[in-house]
Amino acid sequence: MIYVIQRELPHYRIPFFLELSKLADIKVLYCKSSFDTANTKVAGRYQDACKDDIFHRVKGLFPTLNPYVSYLCTTWLIIKDRPSIIIHEMSLSIINVYFIPLIAKLLNIKLIWWGHGYNRFDKTGNLILKRKLRILLHRSSKASIVYSQKGKLFLTEFGIDPKKIFVAWNTTDTKEFERCSLLNIPALSKEIKNPEGNREISFVYIARLIKEKKPLFVAELFLRLAVKYSRCKFHIIGSGPEENYLNRLLASRRYENIYFHGAITDTRIIATILSSCDAMISPGYLGLNIIDALANGIPVIAVKDGISGVFHSPEIEYIENEEAFIDAGDLSLDAFESCCSSLIENRDKLERAKLSAQNCFKKISMTKMLSGFKCAIEYVT
Numbered sequence: 001m002i003y004v005i006q007r008e009l010p011h012y013r014i015p016f017f018l019e020l021s022k023l024a025d026i027k028v029l030y031c032k033s034s035f036d037t038a039n040t041k042v043a044g045r046y047q048d049a050c051k052d053d054i055f056h057r058v059k060g061l062f063p064t065l066n067p068y069v070s071y072l073c074t075t076w077l078i079i080k081d082r083p084s085i086i087i088h089e090m091s092l093s094i095i096n097v098y099f100i101p102l103i104a105k106l107l108n109i110k111l112i113w114w115g116h117g118y119n120r121f122d123k124t125g126n127l128i129l130k131r132k133l134r135i136l137l138h139r140s141s142k143a144s145i146v147y148s149q150k151g152k153l154f155l156t157e158f159g160i161d162p163k164k165i166f167v168a169w170n171t172t173d174t175k176e177f178e179r180c181s182l183l184n185i186p187a188l189s190k191e192i193k194n195p196e197g198n199r200e201i202s203f204v205y206i207a208r209l210i211k212e213k214k215p216l217f218v219a220e221l222f223l224r225l226a227v228k229y230s231r232c233k234f235h236i237i238g239s240g241p242e243e244n245y246l247n248r249l250l251a252s253r254r255y256e257n258i259y260f261h262g263a264i265t266d267t268r269i270i271a272t273i274l275s276s277c278d279a280m281i282s283p284g285y286l287g288l289n290i291i292d293a294l295a296n297g298i299p300v301i302a303v304k305d306g307i308s309g310v311f312h313s314p315e316i317e318y319i320e321n322e323e324a325f326i327d328a329g330d331l332s333l334d335a336f337e338s339c340c341s342s343l344i345e346n347r348d349k350l351e352r353a354k355l356s357a358q359n360c361f362k363k364i365s366m367t368k369m370l371s372g373f374k375c376a377i378e379y380v381t
Helices: 011-020 040-049 075-081 100-106 120-124 128-139 149-157 174-180 186-192 215-228 243-252 267-274 289-295 314-318 333-345 347-361 366-380
Strands: 002-005 026-030 055-057 085-089 110-115 143-146 165-167 202-206 233-237 258-262 279-281 300-302 325-327
Touching: 002 075, 011 026, 011 366, 075 100, 085 100, 085 366, 100 110, 110 366, 143 149, 143 366, 149 165, 149 314, 165 366, 174 267, 174 289, 202 215, 202 267, 215 233, 215 243, 215 258, 215 279, 215 333, 233 267, 243 258, 267 289, 279 289, 279 333, 289 300, 289 314, 289 347, 300 333, 325 333, 333 347
Parallel strands: 002 026, 002 085, 026 055, 085 110, 110 143, 143 165, 202 233, 202 279, 233 258, 279 300, 300 325
Antiparallel strands: none
8 A cells, every 4th residue: 555645636637546546556645626715516526526535635734824734634544544655735835744753663653745846046055044944854764756847857966866867757647638729618719719810819817816926917917918909818717815815816807808717627718718828928937837838839938947936936047948838038017028029029929839749748648757756666666
């Protein structure tokens, strides 16, 4: 038996665990799920999947106002079941990571850490204490699974044996996007598709509506572009703490070509919207929304890693040296407006970027992520 322990079970991770369960005897322990507040139809689909014996929800304690600082009530289950391997989310905000190495040692359980390998804010080298703590914990495990090659290089530079570090390239269920690419959702078609003969392009923003993702910046940008290019369409997908501010901003200046869809967890609907668009805007840090863009053959407009305090997640490695990544230059409305205008007015550049996005997507698969996990499990057994 292998325990996979993480704080939150995102809806997009369920297909991965179901595939992993075909390769190993796993049980996934979690205390939160991202589909709890999804619409009834979609939530029901994921909740049905979670009825599988491999998923087990545990109690979680959140002792501070910070929603990430948490304690997962897994200790008794570990003592009772004595799994042979524990694959545990590596996050310094999960209290369990500080004592799970000791429990694993006492019970002769092989511990594998799973995560980025580094804190994306640590790219500046300023988080010295957290870095030392992270390295110390990685030394305590039998192996580490990281999301990217840079995560492996980071740990190797600080003395972690590269033989015990395995790269499981982070992704979602790309096959689901492929299955959805030709679908048509009638209820959305009229709203999102450009009229016949309209050669203007569409932009999309998809992310959690949190300050770090800069949704209000995107709203201001779209409002600017909507005035300048009345035949373009602009889509915003997501929910979060900034949602009320976003709604008020958009309501203050109504434009028929700006659409705020709210949260969408149904891949079919996401694919329908994104496949009608030509580029994704992301002034905040990039993560798995890169996969959403590439899966639908569209490039990403963003700033380079480290610009104006924006530090991207490991998924940036898929596109950072490709034409699918369009550098806005700096984090200003003028820079992003200029970048979008250049795509509208230079279709050759846009088409090259879209072709690059399609080629980048060909290199991404859940198989590679599964391979990283499989190799780590085989290494410790």
